[in-house]
Amino acid sequence: MNVCKIFAASVFFVCALLGCSSAPSAEASKYVFGCDCIVSDCLKELNTPEGRQRAIAWFARHHVSKIYVESFRHGEAVPTELLKTIRDEFRAAGLVVGGCFTPTSLDPSVRAKNTGKMDTQQWCCYTDPDVLGELDREVARAAALFDFVIIDDFLFTHCTCARCAQAKGAASWADFRCGLIRDVCRRIDAAAKRANPKCTFIVKFPCWYADFRHAGYDVAADARALGAAWIGTETRDAGEPAQAFWIQAWANEATGGLCGGGWFDALMTSDPRKYVEQARYTILGGAKETLLHCYWHLAAPEPPVDPNHAYRRVIRWHDCAEAFRREMDGLEKLAARVKGAELEGVRWARAANATGADRGVKMLRGGVPVKPVLADGEKAFPFDENAFAKASAADLKAVHDWVAERTGWRLDAPGDVTLHIYCKNGRRFAALVNLRDEPVDATLAHRDGGALKKALALPADDAVSCGADGKIRLAPKSMALFDLE
């Protein structure tokens, strides 16, 4: 008996006792979309009353209710008085306000050397006492102002200096760095609590999970050390499209339930439809909240272009924000459906401290409803997931048979149609996402029978239609939720 059936049976029992006809449902609270204002925002646009009012209006238009005000990034600090002004004005407008901190170029003596370097090359050496001193000071400064502070990606390090090499000894770089960053997390927590006992720093892990350990991230240990974590779901143009779903669902497990949400951006995203695809998958993966990085990109009056940074050349940031705005009502409905639901599917294990790419990410592209777990997954997957994206429905028949045997759900669809299955309050529902740039036909059924009813379609209701013959037609880059009735 699976969880769905156990729940249905117990609801029936309780309802029989109480004489009610349906299970009580909790009042759904509004889904939280957040946005961070990076140092450049604070120093420029948010440094005037008019700019702050423009930001407050933009947040309202985009249903953003939680703001992370950044105090430090790439060696540049926002004056404390300005941070207070921004915080207080945002709070007065009804926004929930916390901090953001990016530990890059912390050592004043190396800042000049780092000028012009890519963001990802400005990591710190955490055996450097000057870096640790500056870290303590900046953490305390942010903690004194905010009760929660999110750390942008760059807590990792690739330092191989003589001091780090000596401290490493015979250990591998991965093991040494994981121990080092875990200690840095503990240090951050201590410095924050000294300044403000109510303050929690949040470690936000990047999207590039395959290299976490090499760069010093131990997801479980770091989350535990700080008591809070987030995950990056920014798949952009080049990433595996369904990874946002997979990494969100995996991070929820790997952090031991401490993952507060998913964060994505519009960098290197040439198609606004791809931007909202990240939003949909983040929510389908079970993100408790979503953070849009960042106000400077999405809303600044002049989107910044830095010709030295190739990854910033694709500038459709305002178009991405507009695509999100058009879809946010639907995304809120999607989040309300997924909230509290149990993700089901083919259990595919990846330990919290694993390294290298995960097959489950590409398995999704063949319609395999992957459920990331930390252990006790399927023993093997007897197909080549690298061929799934371009496969026809006929090519994938054996894969879909294999899935049906394990989950009860039978899909018939070409590759790049992803399936995600859930159970909530004893009722099953499923999501189908069409990643293709063309319409696709699919069928979906469960072996226990029952009719599929479209509950929600994005970007608009008419993007997905269901024929009398059971055929589902999904428009290019669309998705739908179906209840099994």
Ligand SMILES: [Zn+2]
């Ligand atoms: Zn070093």
